[in-house]
Amino acid sequence: MSFASLMATPSELTDTASAKTAIVLMTRIRLARNLAGQRFPGWADKARRTAVLAQCREAIAATPQMKKPHDLPIDRLSELERLILVERHLISRELSGSKGGAGAMISNDQAVSVMINEEDHLRIQVLRAGFQLKRAWNAIDDFDSALEESLDYAFSPTLGYLTACPTNLGTGMRASAMMHLPALIISNQMEKVVRAVNQLGMVVRGLFGEGSDASGSIFQISNQTTLGETEEEIIKRLGTVLNSIIEHEMNARAKLLEADANKLFDKIGRAYGILQNSHVLSSSEAMNLLSLLRLGVDLKIMPDFVRALIDRLFIEAQPGHLQYLQKGEIEPAQRDILRAALLRAEFANQPKPSFTLPGPN
Amino acid sequence: MASPLKCDICDKPATVHLTQILNNQAHKVDLCEDCARAKGITDSSDFSLADLLIKASLNPEAPVDAGACEQCGFTPADFKKTGRFGCPACYDTFRGMLEPMLDGMHKGVVHTGKVPARALERKSLHDRLTKLELDLTDAVKSERFEEAAKYRDEINQVRQAAGRTPPSAKS
Numbered sequence: 001m002s003f004a005s006l007m008a009t010p011s012e013l014t015d016t017a018s019a020k021t022a023i024v025l026m027t028r029i030r031l032a033r034n035l036a037g038q039r040f041p042g043w044a045d046k047a048r049r050t051a052v053l054a055q056c057r058e059a060i061a062a063t064p065q066m067k068k069p070h071d072l073p074i075d076r077l078s079e080l081e082r083l084i085l086v087e088r089h090l091i092s093r094e095l096s097g098s099k100g101g102a103g104a105m106i107s108n109d110q111a112v113s114v115m116i117n118e119e120d121h122l123r124i125q126v127l128r129a130g131f132q133l134k135r136a137w138n139a140i141d142d143f144d145s146a147l148e149e150s151l152d153y154a155f156s157p158t159l160g161y162l163t164a165c166p167t168n169l170g171t172g173m174r175a176s177a178m179m180h181l182p183a184l185i186i187s188n189q190m191e192k193v194v195r196a197v198n199q200l201g202m203v204v205r206g207l208f209g210e211g212s213d214a215s216g217s218i219f220q221i222s223n224q225t226t227l228g229e230t231e232e233e234i235i236k237r238l239g240t241v242l243n244s245i246i247e248h249e250m251n252a253r254a255k256l257l258e259a260d261a262n263k264l265f266d267k268i269g270r271a272y273g274i275l276q277n278s279h280v281l282s283s284s285e286a287m288n289l290l291s292l293l294r295l296g297v298d299l300k301i302m303p304d305f306v307r308a309l310i311d312r313l314f315i316e317a318q319p320g321h322l323q324y325l326q327k328g329e330i331e332p333a334q335r336d337i338l339r340a341a342l343l344r345a346e347f348a349n350q351p352k353p354s355f356t357l358p359g360p361n
Numbered sequence: 362m363a364s365p366l367k368c369d370i371c372d373k374p375a376t377v378h379l380t381q382i383l384n385n386q387a388h389k390v391d392l393c394e395d396c397a398r399a400k401g402i403t404d405s406s407d408f409s410l411a412d413l414l415i416k417a418s419l420n421p422e423a424p425v426d427a428g429a430c431e432q433c434g435f436t437p438a439d440f441k442k443t444g445r446f447g448c449p450a451c452y453d454t455f456r457g458m459l460e461p462m463l464d465g466m467h468k469g470v471v472h473t474g475k476v477p478a479r480a481l482e483r484k485s486l487h488d489r490l491t492k493l494e495l496d497l498t499d500a501v502k503s504e505r506f507e508e509a510a511k512y513r514d515e516i517n518q519v520r521q522a523a524g525r526t527p528p529s530a531k532s
Contacts, residue, residue, distance in 0.1 A: 036449060039433050043447035119445070141475070153477045154449035160472030162449040166459060167466060171474040201468070228469020
């Protein structure tokens, strides 16, 4: 299937938002796997990589999970197409920069994807909208077992799945959740949360930006270690941490409303106004405005269906997607104008915020 | 503004500061934007500070007793440069170097998770077949034909158990 059809099909990430995805936008699990007796991609010449790529593509296409996949060898994708796949979390920057003998296979709904010859021979990923660690694990476990029917994995009884980098040894699993945490940012608690989460052996990263100043207030939380625990134990530990972060975010929201609801309403109302009327919007400003409006949806200031629009725009307002829409490369300054135009059009007919919350004012 | 920190890699002013706590030890890294991007830190996909710290945890004075990996020619010097191994067999070759490193890196040093059951079953059938074939050749050579017939039957049975899957590649 072609790249254009990938862009035209609804996907797990951009088209499934609902009240269930309020704080955890998406759950993602990836497994690192390698073929027995084969050099890891970083130490293999192009002929070896090409042979592994062919073997893996055949095995992946034979699984029930990958009926008619998007089959995308990296050297046949334009730079823009690669950027779009990165923005959709379907491939990594490392793979997008690869010279050849590498590729990606992506299921029709974009919920299952495999990078071939990234750092490891196989990086398998399953993505689920909302907080669904267990379902994501079951899905990826099944898919991994289906692949194993025809591929011999490099495995050691003591060290587990053998990976190019020893930091991924054992389960080879990285489980993560993408979380929207605007109230923790507004009330300056994010650094404290990051420190606490780190101490529990989990990693926090801003999704569009760096550190605790991530624009859009979206963070990715994932496990740090992969060896010495079962997959279920890691997932359980991560789930506990995620639940406690959700609780902190909810408390922070309640406190903001209690302390000064007008201040928060003002932020949300202004975000709505700017999205409807601005003519120049940087990526980071756009993410922050969308984030505030998303908080407005959670607080019932905006209707529920706007959340799906916002989640789609988080992706579509990014540089690669904007340029795809415009069918060509555009300078950053032009992009900011185009981004503002896109958001003006999208929000022109959205209902006005209605600030009728229980409590003061 | 305080005087800017320098990038740990290239000495340009550092703008990306990371702290990660691993086994109750804080590890800090300061990077400039270019190096941060090159290391994939600004990337939303996988990054772990542990990656970056592997090299720091390798003692440069440590005697390098292991030579190159027989399977792929990878050397300890290559590992120090890249922080990655060359092939699965490197984990055997460089076990001495790996073990102290694993201690601080993970929750434990022994895998307790999923096992590729089908692949292991295939491998064990394959190993058994290889042994039976050797036994058969031996028996024929020394004209122990009754034994040879027994081995031949067993080989057929194992082949059937292996089903449609051909013997696995050398691993």
